Amino acid sequence: MIKKKRNKFAILGLDYDTSAGIGWPGARYAPNQIRESLKWIQNRICDNKIFDTEKNRLVDISKLDIKDFGNLDISRYNHEKSVMEIQEHIDRIIESGYTPILLGGDHSVTWPGIKSLYDHSKGNLGIIDLDTHLDLVEDSSVQGRYSGSSEIRRACELDRISGSNVVQIGIRGYNFAEHYYFIKENNITLITPEEFFDKGAKNISEKALEIASRGTEKIYFTLDIDVLDSAFAPGSGSNEPGGINSYQLINFVKQVAPYVDVFDIVEVNPMTDYRNMTSTLAARLIFDFIISNYYALID
Template sequence: MFPGATADRTDADYVVVGAPLDRSTTFQPGTRFGPDRIRRFAASFEDYDHHTDRHFSDLGVHDAGDLHAWSDAAAYVDFLAGELTDVVDDGATPVLVGGEHTVSVAGVHAVDPDLFVCLDAHLDLRESFDGDPWSHACVTHRSLAAADHAVIVGARAGSEHEWERARESDVSLVAPETVRNRGAVAVEEAVDAAVDDPDVTTYLSVDIDAADPGVAPGTGTMEPGGLSAREMRDVVRAVAPMADGADVVEVNDRDDGQAATLGGQLLRAFVFAHAER
């Protein structure tokens, strides 16, 4: 159980769902261990958050455990989306814990957002990768089949075609250097520019590789030049109040817990900031 996720399912305002899919990781596999590691390393955190003057255990969080993954990604994502849709239909906010980034597509299907906001080292705008349309490298492309616009924060890697695709009007980029110089304000401005409806539905996806690998080395495809832990936390806090669902993905077991610890902190930051709204 995620520490502090003590609410009953019927009373929950937030439902944590683990999705240990681990089939298309390009470089370092191990995301199947992500949900358990995030739960385990989150045990070191205080229940109290001084930023919001609240206790995590008072926020109505329920941990539904993991949904066992299998090799057919399309079928698994469809099944996972059904489970998350039940969460949404019950009036709760789904918080998905991966697993490889492919599972985010299920969260997007459940929330059906107008806006997809993603912290990620990679653009993930490929239609397929190595012949696989369900690769983790295709998540933003797939999410744009549902969302009208994507704001990608922290991207610093992609194919030539992906960078060309990112120049189209339905994609906005906030570079790591921009976040470093201007903070979460730059992301808020990008979101405001992308949508003109204050009631827009938003999904927030946090790929842990948005962080610099010196901060979170336990991930599948490390890319130097990334965000700091503080920068990621501030962006999550800024976006959370407008989000209708979220995930933390791409944590694996290839470090001493740095990536999982950051993932757990960002999950908590999302819930604390979202509950404030």
């Protein structure tokens, strides 16, 4: 794959958790808290330069065009209208030539992100999904058809998204039997934390990119923070034991960043966090995503 050469990034806060349904509410507070955590990194920028200690390189921020569009004013009383409003705003970002970085919010905000990228593509779409849960619910009396538990299912129903281009990483625990059949029928790839531990972030990122890019035009990258073990992300909507660690996740994001077209990070929950550990990690991941694209631009 060829790394994308780009320097325009748009941050959009989607402070919406009305669709959390069965998880902990509170993800609506994440965009603002993540921005507060980002300030710790931004305060280290002097004369448009910051020192990347892990690469022993200076980064020239002046080469990057980063815009923060704030938080979208969402119609919380109407979920269908909220989804439409989110998609319309992402549409405008893509049409303006910026790479969207979406701050959830619960995982339901991923669906309008996927749909927007889909509508701005002529070819097939691939999906890289980091999550502890499958999010393949067909329908739910509690959450409905469009929720934080169904966005991957809805994506697979679109004509130009094939399950063979969907890779779900970090999946663990127990789930509905019908999801087993759906995964098999649609040829979705699952990568467990065990495989991630055994093969490492570089190997897994290469595998994920190969699957998501095979015959596709663009790739959507969604990161549910509960892919991490609870020890590294206590502030999430629905924790599961046995996840990957923060070092692995940071390296994975760095590897895939120059190849994907939209990046969202969801289910960060300041209400259940401890000393802003999870928001701080989310901020680091966002900055890593941008800086990895910077290296692709100049190298």
